[in-house]
Every structure is written in structure tokens, then in C-alpha cells.
Amino acid sequence: MLLKPKNMKTTSTLMALALAGMLYACGDSGSTSGSTETNGAAAPEKTEEQKAEHDNKGIGSITSVTLNNPLDEGMVKAGKDIYDLKCSSCHKLDGTRVVGPGWEGVTSRRKPEWIMNFITNVDEMLNKDAEAMAMLEECLVRMPNQNLTEKDARDVLEFMYKNDIKK
């Protein structure tokens, strides 16, 4: 029924990717809309390799995300405020793992839909999504549902892109 996660411990690269995907996320599982912002152009191009390995959009109400280019600074600010309040206890902005993995590079390792689904639908993701389940096996603390709305999650995503551009 469930996919067995591939062995993430075989190489240090995969290990890092796995941890990076372990987001600090939150859920508003009641929301139903399928996509969010539609203004602006696409996000920075990814390499073929990244696309191939990480095309998983996760499980939840988010089926597509239109990214902003340039980033919406208002959303970045809103996302950072949410991060400070609800996420920073467990996720640092560099690559350091605390309880969960650091956020550095997360936007190039995960589809934006996967990130938002994890944030807004954390329990189902941890129970059914193979990659989320693999993260739980690593960290052993279930990511809390921090009751973020879809809009909150989209703001946090914008802040993640901002964080990655700075690096």
C-alpha cells in the first residue's frame, strides 16, 4: 500500500536532501482550493536532475502553485513573521538540523506544492507520503500541525524562496 522509502542513508548527499525536506509544517486540512497566487513569472530554473528526483507534489489540496518573479516582499514579510512565531523553534534558516532540518536549499529540493501540502496537511502527509514518512524515521518527532491557512503556507513558501536566494 505504502511506498517503502529508498535508503536515504547510503550517501551523505541523499541524507542532506532527506533532512532538508523535513519541513516544519502546519495544517489547515479543511481548506479545499487548488492553487494560490497567479501573478508573475516562473521561479528559477531547476536542473534536470532535481526535476527527475523530486517531482512529488505530496498529498493535499494544493495541486499547483504559481511562483512570483520577482518575489512579493509583502508575502516574504508575512512569511517571516509566521516563521518567527511558529517554525523557528525547530527549523533554522541555514542547513543546521535542530529538531527538524534547516531550510537552506529546500526550495530547490522540493516542489512548492509538496512544501505547502506538508505545511497544511501534515498528518496525512506523515501517514501516507513516502518522503515525509522517511523524514519522520530520521527525526522521530512528528512535525506539529501549526494550524496555518493555505495563505499562511503560501507566505511561508515565499519566505523560503527569499531565504534561498540570499544563500
Next chain:
Amino acid sequence: MKNNTLKIWIGIILTGTLAGFLSFAGCKGKPQSAGTDADAASKVYVSPGKHDEFYNIVSGGFSGQMTVYGIPSGRLFRIIPVFSVDPTSGYGYSEETKPMLNTSHGFVPWDDLHHPALSLTNGEHDGRWAFGNANNTPRIGRIDMKTFRTVDIIEIPNSSGNHSSPFITENSEYVVAGTRFSYPMDDAESNPDVSIKTYKQNFKGTVSFVKVDPQSGNMSLGFQLLLPGFNFDLARAGKKGSHDWVFFSCYNSEQANTLLEVNASQKDKDFIMAVNWKKCEELVAAGKAMKKKVKYAHNTYDEITHTAKSEMLTEVNVLDPKQFEGLVYFMPCPKSPHGCDVDPTGKFIIGSGKLAAIIPVFSFDKIQKAIAEKTYEGTFEGIPVLKYDAVLHGEVKKPGLGPLHTEFDGKGFAYTSFFVSSEIVKWNIEKLEVVDRVPTYYSIGHLCVPGGPTTKPHGKYVIAYNKITKDRYLPTGPELTQSAQLYSIEGDKMKLLLDFPTTGEPHYAEAIPASLIAPKSTKIFKLEENKHPYVTMGEGKAKVERKGNEVHVYMTSIRSHFTPDNIEGVKMGDVVYFHVTNLEQDWDVPHGFAIKGAANAELLIMPGETQTLKWVPDRVGVHPMYCTDFCSALHQEMQGYVRVSPANSNVPLSFSTGGSNQPEVKQ
């Protein structure tokens, strides 16, 4: 009688230890030590993971708390701290909740809660609030049924022993508070230092009407009525046609001040008192009330600041019914009436004389007629006494012994509890005929039909709250569990389905359909709305501050660490306040907080909430602290240390989590 007694004694032998002091005279049922048949089991079985149909909101008696059970399963869900401290949740121990137990006597950590009253709209349950009375230091508490927490407590001045309380009017306009003990009033104009032997001259009774704000539920003292020195016992508000009235039972019309057991049982009849609260309200609004100087506390808890405040109030409106016609009437009622219950139509008032061999049923229409025609048999201290025969609908003859309380099923039947004969008796209100009776084990006090006191009873069950448990459960030494029993009233015959244990002594209880409460239940407190003065809005804002000898720790908790978790620089003589904010936003993820040697209790902090534990270190050393509520696989790692140094030490104040001196957030 002889045959019955014989049967009972056989029952006593069968059940072993049942004490002979229980008088079962009049009990027509056969004692059932084994309980009931297999069919009953299926009626109370709620499969694992399934929910009960009703919430049963039960008084916790001398525990001072209110308890919540599921019906029909009898499973205990929650003990809501109201008038007594609760070290489990920190209620009464945390800095935020201490003001809830403030009174004109100072901090009072215990009371005796006898009666819940659920809020009503148009006489029906609306699922918003539950009220409860404090019997010892007179108060009324209000519980918000969204959070199942006590949010409002008001003290009642000029009152002692708040027993006939907090019975509620049809649209929750008022909850009432009648003084059980009459005594010399404590307002500034009265002289409280009098001989007890001057009872008849100097002792007074009051009933108070506490106003309930229709939107917020906030309580305020509307007015009091100054009354003869009786013992006011129980009360019920009118319904529909009798909406404007509240009826109070009272005993000790003999006005005895000693050996009441004998001296207050002399007269054939005491009184049920009818109060027209609408007229009182109009007089108060017109400025006709006396303003008396008193002192009473009003305590409120704010779910946004997560903090209670207590204010001391100093004035009350008092009406003397001798001075105004049409406010108060006495109706003679046989033999020390206890229960005083109004049927769902509002047409009948049932008095239950504890020592009476009949149940009198009064007619509201006849009361109105007697008032209009002044059919009085006299006056008592200036208050008209209506003629018994003129207001009586009729008497239920030989119903049992020791009638106490009556509930209703909305189908024209009343269910009365009988303490002495230990049974529930079902009777037809209109015809005054007994139609069924069933024994209780043992010595029932109050009883509850879901929605029984409302205009629209939900029926289905009657629940007995018993005074004696004896052999019904495994023995636990001299002190036994308290107990309740669930009976089906769906058929013509009442049928025992279940025994279930209760905590504290259960007095009155109400039951309400789960559908009126469960969907509105609060799951978390939103962090964004947290306006606690010491909130830590995110781990990056955690800190420790010194203000003189006070040390304030702004602490966060999340699965599974505290920030900060290492604190140094606290000195002997300091008073440390841990302000712990639970950063979780998921349902059912509280964190606890405890520190070695704390002289109060733990904190149990709900998601999004901030609570404060005061700690006065009593020795130099490193003191561990930890999370008390298992929160994750790494719960056992959720711990930290506070170093306490001598008063003259120069260890600087510092704090950290995870190595760096402050939580690191790189941009």
C-alpha cells in the same frame, strides 16, 4: 410494611454489608445486587472510538468541582476545576488563575458545589454556559462550554450557605442565590455582633438575582430581596406563562437557631416562596432599591490574555418586599420542603416536603387567581401567605417516603426521588397518580432527566445520584466511590441499565445532547491572538529579565524542548516567574512544566496559551525542570536546569538553549 421489611432484610443478608440503618420502608422493588440483564448492557455500550449521545454535567459536591460524563456509557471525561484548586492543571496555583479564587475573605482554595444550571434560550438548552454554586463561601461560577473552563465567579454578599442556587430563568436573564443560613446581614448598616439567641430579631434571609449578560455571559449582581430569617433551600424559575416568577423552597419557618433537626420540624407546613422577578427588576430600574454597602469579589478569566482579574465591589441593590406589593408571596407547603420544581409547561410547581407522606402540586393559574383575589391566610413578617387550598392543584397520595426532587420527561410525567424509601417514583402530573416505581442503590438524592428542567426535555433516561454506595463496587477501605445509576424511561416501566462511579458527592446534574456542545468545542488558542503580558511570540523572543529580585523567564515550549533550558545567575532571595508559552497549534498537544522544590503545583499549558509558575528557590544548587505531559518520542528529553547561586554571588544572568547564548536565527 412488615412484608416489605422482611424482603429488605433478605436483600441485606444477600448483599452482605449493607447497613441496617438505611430505612427501606416503602421500597417496593427487590434489591438487585447483581445489577441488570444482558439487554441493558447493549443499551449503554458505546463502542471504542464512538461518542456518547449526551454530556452529563454533574456537581462535584465537596470536591468543589464540576464533572463531565458521557451518557449512556457513564464514562468520566473531565473534572472542571471551579471553586477548588486543581494541582493537575495548575488552576488556583498559576499566577493567572489565582485571582479566580479571591473573595472578600481573601484566597479561598476550596468549596462545595451542589448544583449545575445550564444556560437556556426560550426555556431550552443552548449549550453556551454552565453555572454552579459555592455552598460554603457564597459564590456562583460560570463555565464556558466551548473551553470547559471556569471564566467568571461572583461572590454573593449578605448570604451564608448559597444552596438555592444557581437555578436559571427561562432566557438566562438571571441565576439566583438564596441564603441557606439566615444570619445578621453583613452590610455596613447592620450590626453583625449579636447573640445567636436573638435569631428572631436580628437574623435575616436574602435571595439574590445575578444578572447574566446575554452576549458575554458576564455576571453582575442585579438585586437582593431582604426576607424573614428562614433557610432558603432550592429554587426553580417559571416557564412560559410563569416566566416572570421564581419559586424558592424554604424551611425553618420556626426560626430555630439550634438543634434544627427537631426544632425546625415542628410546624406542619413551611413555605414555598413565589418571587415576581420582573416586577423587582422594574423597581430596581426605577431607582427604588436601597443601596447597601457591602464587599464582594467578582473574578473573570480572559481567554485572550489567558489571565484572571479580581475586583472588589462595594454596593448592592436591596429591595424590602414589605414595602412593595406584588413582589413576594408565601405558599404553605407540608413538612420542610426541599425540592421545588416547575414542570415543562410552567403550569405546575411541585414541592417536596422531606418529611411529608404526600407530594403537593401547586397550580400557577390558581396562584395568580389567589393573588388577584387576595386569598390570604395571613402574613409572615409583612409578606402575604396564600391559602394552601386556594393554590393547590392536588396532592399525590402515598408516593413513598422522603420526597426530594422532581424531573420531567415532557410527556406529562414527573419523576420524584425518595431518599428514605430509596426509589424513583414516576407519576402523572395531571392525574396525580403513581404509575411506576423503581429502587435505587442506595438512598437517592438528586436525579436528572436529560433536559428535565427545561421546556423541552430530551427524555430517554433518568439518572439517580445516590448518597450511599455501600456494596455496589469493590471496597476501597472506609472511603468509597460516590455513585450514580442510569435508568431507561423509554418504556412504560423504568429499567436499571448501569451503575457508574462519580467523584465528590454528586448533588444535582443536568444532561444535554452532545450535538449542542461538541461541534463548538475549542481545540487550540490561536498564538496570534495571545495578548498575555508575558507572552513569548516565537522562540527568537525567549529571554530572561531581572527586575530587582524578580526574575522573569519568557519561555517557550514545543515538541520537545524549552527555550531557554539552561539558566544561570539566579540568586537566593530571588522570586522566579516562569512565563511558559506553548507554541504548539495542534489539538491535544499540551506541555507541562514543573521545577524541583516548587511549593505550588505544575503548569499544564494548552496550545497557544501562556501560564506562569512562581518559584522561590530555597537552596543553592542546580535545579532541574521538565515537561510533565508526554508530548513526543523525545518527551523525556524535554528538560532543563536552573542554577541558583548565593545571594552575594556575581554569576551573571544568562540563558541558552542548544549551546549558543541566545536562540540563533540567521538571516
